Structures are given as C-alpha cells and as structure tokens.
Amino acid sequence: MVSVRKFQLCLWAMCISFEGLTVPFPPRNVTIEVATHHVIVKWDPPIEPNDAITIYVVSYSILPDLRVTINYVTDGSRFSLIPVEGREGRLFKIQVQAQNKVGLGNPSAARYARIGCGKTLWLNPSASTPLIYPETEGNYNSGILCQWTLFTKETCFFRITFVTLQLMVPDNKPCIEDYVTIGNKEHFCHAQEEERIVVCRDSKATVIFNSDIWAPGKRFNLLIMSIKLPGPPSLSYTLSSDNAIILKLSPPTELTLPLSGYVIRYSILPDGPTFSKIMKPNMFHFSINTKHVEGKVILMNVTARIYDIEGVTSNLLKVRAQCQRNIVLEPNGATDIYSPNYPNHYPLGIICTWRIRAKRDVPLSVKFLDFQLEDSYRCTGDYITISTNPDEKFCGAILPFRIIETDVASLDVTFISNNEDQKSGFHLQVLARGTSVQVLALPQYKLPSHKYRCSIVLALPS
Numbered sequence: 265m266v267s268v269r270k271f272q273l274c275l276w277a278m279c280i281s282f283e284g285l286t287v288p289f290p291p292r293n294v295t296i297e298v299a300t301h302h303v304i305v306k307w308d309p310p311i312e313p314n315d316a317i318t319i320y321v322v323s324y325s326i327l328p329d330l331r332v333t334i335n336y337v338t339d340g341s342r343f344s345l346i347p348v349e350g351r352e353g354r355l356f357k358i359q360v361q362a363q364n365k366v367g368l369g370n371p372s373a374a375r376y377a378r379i380g381c382g383k384t385l386w387l388n389p390s391a392s393t394p395l396i397y398p399e400t401e402g403n404y405n406s407g408i409l410c411q412w413t414l415f416t417k418e419t420c421f422f423r424i425t426f427v428t429l430q431l432m433v434p435d436n437k438p439c440i441e442d443y444v445t446i447g448n449k450e451h452f453c454h455a456q457e458e459e460r461i462v463v464c465r466d467s468k469a470t471v472i473f474n475s476d477i478w479a480p481g482k483r484f485n486l487l488i489m490s491i492k493l494p495g496p497p498s499l500s501y502t503l504s505s506d507n508a509i510i511l512k513l514s515p516p517t518e519l520t521l522p523l524s525g526y527v528i529r530y531s532i533l534p535d536g537p538t539f540s541k542i543m544k545p546n547m548f549h550f551s552i553n554t555k556h557v558e559g560k561v562i563l564m565n566v567t568a569r570i571y572d573i574e575g576v577t578s579n580l581l582k583v584r585a586q587c588q589r590n591i592v593l594e595p596n597g598a599t600d601i602y603s604p605n606y607p608n609h610y611p612l613g614i615i616c617t618w619r620i621r622a623k624r625d626v627p628l629s630v631k632f633l634d635f636q637l638e639d640s641y642r643c644t645g646d647y648i649t650i651s652t653n654p655d656e657k658f659c660g661a662i663l664p665f666r667i668i669e670t671d672v673a674s675l676d677v678t679f680i681s682n683n684e685d686q687k688s689g690f691h692l693q694v695l696a697r698g699t700s701v702q703v704l705a706l707p708q709y710k711l712p713s714h715k716y717r718c719s720i721v722l723a724l725p726s
C-alpha cells in the first residue's frame with residue numbers, strides 16, 4: 265500500500281476525483297511526559313490515510329548539544345520512551361515524523377521537556393546539611409536547571425555557606441549565565457562567595473542552579489543550616505521624673521545563635537510619628553524623651569535580631585507620657601495655667617494635670633481668663649475637670665472671668681483632648697486666698713456686658 269491523497273476538482277456540477285501520492289503529514293497531538301526513568305513521547309497518526317505509515321521516527325537532542333538521536337517505532341505503536349538517567353536538569357528537544365513508502369514526512373512542531381533535577385531537603389534546625397552538585401564525580405553539564413526545595417520546622421531562616429563555588433565565571437562578569445540563586449533573589453557565581461542569609465516564607469526556600477549553554481563549569485558545595493527565629497524579648501517600662509520613659513528589655517529564651525541586636529519601635533498616638541532604633545545586643549535599657557509629646561499615648565515594642573533578620577515581636581506596650589505640673593501657692597499667691605501650645609492649637613489625644621496646693625491650708629479659686637475648647641454635648645470631646653467636682657466637665661467656650669470658688673487648699677485641674685478637633689485652649693488662673701480671711705461666697709452678679717467691672721478689695725490686718 266502506498267499513501268494516497270484524494271483530490272477533487274469540480275467544475276459546474278461535475279466533479280472528477282483523482283489520487284496523488286505523497287509523504288505523510290506530521291503526526292498530530294505530540295505530547296511529552298517526564299516520568300521517573302523516561303520521557304514518554306505520545307502522538308496521534310497524521311490525518312488520513314493512517315494505515316499507510318510504515319515507521320515513526322522520534323528524534324531528540326539534549327540542548328545545547330544539537331546532535332540528534334533517533335528512536336524508530338516500527339510496530340505501529342504511538343509512543344516512544346527516551347531514557348533520562350544521567351540527564352537530570354537537561355532540556356530535551358523532541359520531534360516526531362511519520363514515514364510511508366513514498367518517504368519521510370515533515371517533523372511535528374518541536375516539543376521541549378526539562379528533566380527534573382534536585383531534591384527536597386528536610387532540615388533539622390541548627391544542623392548543617394550539605395548540598396553538592398553534581399553529586400557524582402566530575403563536572404556539571406551545560407544547559408542545566410536544578411531546583412532543591414528546603415523545608416524546615418517552624419518559622420526560621422537559612423544560613424547558606426558556600427564551601428566551594430566553582431562555576432568558572434570570571435570575577436568581573438555578572439552572574440547571569442551560570443549561577444546559584446536562593447529564594448530566587450540574588451544570583452551567586454563567583455568563587456569568593458562566603459555566607460548568605462535567606463529569610464524563608466512558610467518554613468520553605470528554594471535553591472536553583474542554572475548553567476548556560478556556553479562555558480563549562482565544575483561544581484559547587486553548599487552547607488545549609490536552618491536557624492530558628494528569635495522569640496519575643498520581654499518589655500517593661502518605668503516613668504522617670506524627668507519626662508522620660510525608660511524601657512527595660514530582656515532577651516528571648518532558647519536562642520540558637522547569638523543575637524546581633526534589637527529593634528525598638530515606638531509611635532506617638534494618634535497622629536505619629538513612628539520611630540525605630542537599633543540597639544546593641546548587650547543593651548537592655550532604652551529611654552524615650554517625652555518632653556515634646558507630654559500627655560500623649562506612646563506604643564512600643566521590640567524585636568530581637570540575628571544577623572539582620574528580625575524575630576518575633578514582643579508584647580505591645582501602651583504608655584501615656586507624663587504631663588503633670590505640681591504648683592505650690594503662698595497665701596494670696598496666684599498661678600497661670602495654659603493649655604499646651606496656648607494660644608495655638610493644643611495637641612490631640614493628651615491628658616495633662618496641674619496639681620495645685622496652697623500653703624497654710626488657704627482655699628483656692630479658679631478663674632477662667634480664656635477658654636476655647638471643642639464644644640460637644642455633655643462635653644464628650646475635649647474638656648477640663650476640677651477635682652473638687654469631678655463630675656462637672658467644662659468644654660466649648662466659657663465667659664471670661666468666671667470664677668469657681670472652692671473651700672479646699674489643694675486641687676487638680678485636668679485637661680483631656682480627644683483625637684479630633686483642636687482649638688486654642690485655655691488660660692486659667694488659680695488663686696490662693698489670704699490667711700486670715702474666712703471664706704465668703706461672693707454674690708453672683710450678672711452683668712449686662714463687659715463694660716462694667718467690679719473689684720472688691722478685702723484688706724485685713726495680718
């Protein structure tokens with residue numbers, strides 16, 4: 265039997281059929297599957313006629329070598345096996361042709377298959393595992409791509425030591441032809457590489473080796489150690505009298521390698537900024553100056569580092585920076601108190617207290633000279649309170665010269681600002697009365713406007 269192709273020529277309503285002889289079309293649906301020991305090549309026969317194929321020719325080359333090896337399939341099967349042993353990491357180019365009595369047909373489109381290379385390595389924390397390529401004697405081939413998957417327990421990172429790296433890439437050339445890459449970032453190829461740290465995600469990393477088609481290299485030998493990330497340091501604080509927060513930290517337990525230091529991070533609420541400071545491993549105290557953030561909340565945490573890899577973050581500390589003034593008044597004395605930044609806007613999110621005490625137990629009074637705070641229903645926004653009546657909150661705008669008389673010799677004025685709306689704040693005066701004056705409640709006069717002012721001077725013999 266010869267291969268037959270049917271042609272039909274039609275003119276008007278009349279068709280003439282005739283047959284021609286030709287070589288077969290390429291086989292269809294060529295598929296490639298890389299199995300443990302073979303590449304399995306499968307195909308479908310060319311479009312009809314398909315009973316005339318005498319031989320299938322499977323040709324392959326192992327790139328970059330262009331020499332072609334041929335498998336003949338003479339029994340009518342539609343598959344062929346190509347052995348892969350010793351060809352790990354290499355790229356095959358495969359084509360299939362059909363032959364009939366007329367001759368050999370055109371090859372199918374080229375298919376490519378990379379033979380698997382590399383392994384999965386399970387690493388025990390702190391133990392060093394070698395990764396050597398090639399594993400056998402001799403040098404590596406060109407056109408190789410190998411991948412090793414490193415797995416370890418828990419969150420960790422890998423320390424990779426280059427014992428030998430003989431990829432024969434000159435020092436002045438970049439690592440783009442033959443190289444080792446870890447975690448798919450930097451490429452390494454020069455003999456003097458020493459040690460690298462790779463942070464892993466999901467306790468996993470990959471090592472890839474690529475060799476190009478040109479220069480032959482030799483081999484490499486890596487030592488890989490998985491290192492457990494440092495746990496959280498513990499963090500505590502004290503407030504010092506001079507407007508500072510003193511942080512005290514203690515190292516994490518169960519360290520696999522010595523720490524290289526700590527990173528302290530802190531941010532000022534509610535509107536920043538955030539700071540981060542790197543500390544040496546032998547420093548256990550850190551002081552934050554709160555002079556310009558008085559009364560604000562500060563969030564702080566710390567992380568231990570090995571190399572420059574950060575471990576698990578400590579507990580988050582939330583501390584309010586001190587904002588307190590202690591004032592002692594002589595009898596007949598007075599003190600002015602102003603909201604921070606007055607008359608400019610006071611800061612957001614602060615709590616400040618003025619603790620006033622009069623000597624000789626004379627009673628105090630509080631005079632409002634200027635008062636512009638955020639106004640809110642029941643003073644739920646910014647407000648001040650006076651400790652003699654802590655349930656009464658003052659907010660919004662208050663008439664100047666309003667006076668609150670008390671019968672106590674010590675009181676606290678507390679100012680609280682929330683996280684929104686800033687105003688110019690307040691100017692209050694706290695006055696101590698004279699020693700021998702009995703406390704008299706002044707009658708409350710309602711004056712029609714500010715045009716009138718009264719002053720009552722009490723002068724008593726001392």
Ligand SMILES: *[C@@H]1O[C@H](CO)[C@@H](O)[C@H](O)[C@H]1NC(C)=O
Nearest residue numbers: 291292293294295307308311
């Ligand atoms: C083989 O190829 C033809 C077209 O060339 C397609 O229609 C058919 O689905 C393919 N068969 C398989 C099994 O892939």
Ligand SMILES: *[C@@H]1O[C@H](CO)[C@@H](O)[C@H](O)[C@H]1NC(C)=O
Nearest residue numbers: 529530531563564565577580
């Ligand atoms: C650590 O503190 C910084 C600064 O306050 C903050 O941005 C970060 O979210 C904190 N980290 C954790 C885990 O709380």
